[in-house]
Amino acid sequence: MNPYTGVIILTGGQSRRMGRNKATLSIAGEPMIQRLLRRLCNDPEWVPIISVKHPAQFHDSAISIAVDQYPGKGPLSGIHAGLTQSPYLLNLVTACDLPYASRCVAQHLRKVAIKGDFDAVVPVSDGRIHPLFAVYHRRCLDPLERFLKAGKGRVQDFLQEIQTRYTTGPFPTRAFFNMNRPEDYLQVNEWEKGQS
Numbered sequence: 728m729n730p731y732t733g734v735i736i737l738t739g740g741q742s743r744r745m746g747r748n749k750a751t752l753s754i755a756g757e758p759m760i761q762r763l764l765r766r767l768c769n770d771p772e773w774v775p776i777i778s779v780k781h782p783a784q785f786h787d788s789a790i791s792i793a794v795d796q797y798p799g800k801g802p803l804s805g806i807h808a809g810l811t812q813s814p815y816l817l818n819l820v821t822a823c824d825l826p827y828a829s830r831c832v833a834q835h836l837r838k839v840a841i842k843g844d845f846d847a848v849v850p851v852s853d854g855r856i857h858p859l860f861a862v863y864h865r866r867c868l869d870p871l872e873r874f875l876k877a878g879k880g881r882v883q884d885f886l887q888e889i890q891t892r893y894t895t896g897p898f899p900t901r902a903f904f905n906m907n908r909p910e911d912y913l914q915v916n917e918w919e920k921g922q923s
């Protein structure tokens with residue numbers, strides 16, 4: 728198996744609940760997108776692809792950008808764009824609002840995907856599935872395209888149409904903590920203060 732894995736970082740959301748762009752929220756002086764690049768892509772075998780709604784949203788000549796082809800369809804649209812752009816068979820998809828996204832978890836998901844040859848490997852923690860920190864095989868692209876063309880958009884529904892493996896870990900605390908609202912961001916800042 729090719730050792731390279733795409734890391735598709737979804738940044739094309741509207742951040743309505745947060746009220747400001749979650750991809751650029753700063754944690755200990757570091758914007759979320761940079762934090763994710765550092766945490767997940769500090770090994771050359773984990774190659775970032777930034778999934779955006781508009782090309783103007785992010786620019787870095789060293790990083791591949793994937794632009795939504797199904798605007799308004801939410802995270803699945805970003806996953807579709809990322810998989811279209813990715814030359815790799817296996818791809819970690821991550822939301823941009825996960826401050827404690829963990830490469831150990833990503834590696835575990837990748838191993839499970841390789842061992843069982845699944846279309847997607849999705850973690851389950853505290854009884855909740857986390858499809859926005861999950862590994863997707865590139866062959867999800869065709870079924871995903873059909874799904875989106877049929878006007879559908881719910882991630883959970885899509886996972887039922889492919890060979891999805893759910894895995895329960897154990898996973899590190901907070902690995903799937905996501906910041907949707909200002910109070911979640913405040914909570915992360917409190918945790919970070921406790922670290923210093």
Ligand SMILES: Nc1nc2c(ncn2[C@@H]2O[C@H](COP(=O)(O)OP(=O)(O)OP(=O)(O)O)[C@@H](O)[C@H]2O)c(=O)[nH]1
Nearest residue numbers: 737738739740741742743744778801802805822823
């Ligand atoms: N590329 C792309 N990413 C998206 C899209 N919608 C959501 N995302 C990303 O998917 C992840 C989860 O998004 P949500 O928190 O469900 O939605 P959101 O639009 O960011 O936030 P709300 O407006 O508060 O629902 C985030 O990383 C978003 O940036 C989209 O249409 N395109």
